[in-house]
């Protein structure tokens with residue numbers, strides 16, 4: 001549908017609809033500015049899951065990527081969760097339950113029994129993968145709690161299979177002085193504490209060592225702050241590595257005249273601090289799937305609730321939701 005409203009008109013219509021409906025609009029930090037502005041709850045993936053669970057409105061309109069809306073539905077099945085665009089995170093799409101089973105088979109082929117494997121899935125995965133992980137006694141993590149979750153998992157004395165982000169898995173392993181490998185590389189998985197699936201975020205792969213050197217040469221004294229989805233070679237050279245909310249805290253607390261180049265998604269970096277904050281790349285690191293959601297989509301989704309015919313509703317089948325919730329709850333309990 002093509003709408004002829006201006007941005008300001010659309011914003012006003014959205015505000016009016018929100019007043020009339022029992023609805024909460026949730027928006028991830030990576031959303032376009034005009035969509036982000038409309039959010040009643042904003043944050044990173046962990047904050048959004050927690051705060052939306054505590055919210056009492058019947059409808060949740062979730063502006064983010066598919067796995068985030070799914071997580072809200074799994075944690076709060078009584079809510080009706082709609083997504084203006086059911087955009088699937090490219091990293092989450094790199095693994096499904098079949099690839100998960102193949103990864104277990106790969107480890108078994110190397111002599112590691114299934115009962116000695118503890119799987120951990122980054123929240124950037126679809127419900128079928130979370131369910132597989134839940135069934136095997138594993139749990140979910142986000143970039144803000146991955147280290148704590150891995151510490152807990154290690155205490156069970158098993159091999160950790162970390163899916164789908166090899167960079168996050170390897171970065172945490174390096175941070176903790178553990179050995180890691182990637183499925184399919186030359187390393188014997190028996191030698192590694194953390195065995196990573198070979199998935200990655202294309203947006204966070206844009207940052208290079210050359211970018212870091214460029215900024216350090218151009219602005220001596222500049223700090224480099226990056227997300228742990230960046231390649232381990234980048235994280236090793238950075239001054240600070242942190243999740244979305246940890247990056248925000250770090251950067252906003254810097255003295256005003258301190259320059260910082262940031263390696264994470266563009267919309268968020270652009271919103272952070274007007275002065276002395278740089279994007280650590282010559283290519284604009286926009287997440288294509290996060291950017292799919294427009295103000296028009298948000299308006300049409302809210303309008304569909306008012307018209308009694310809600311669109312793009314998230315559903316997760318009972319069996320999958322049951323096991324995925326177990327994996328999510330184990331994380332939230334920590």
Ligand code: 13P
Nearest residue numbers: 044045046142143243244
């Ligand atoms: P957060 O868990 O920090 O919100 O990040 C999600 C994500 O997709 C990062 O690329």
Ligand code: SF4
Nearest residue numbers: 089090091201203287
């Ligand atoms: Fe997925 Fe990367 Fe986009 Fe995050 S930035 S939602 S990991 S594609």
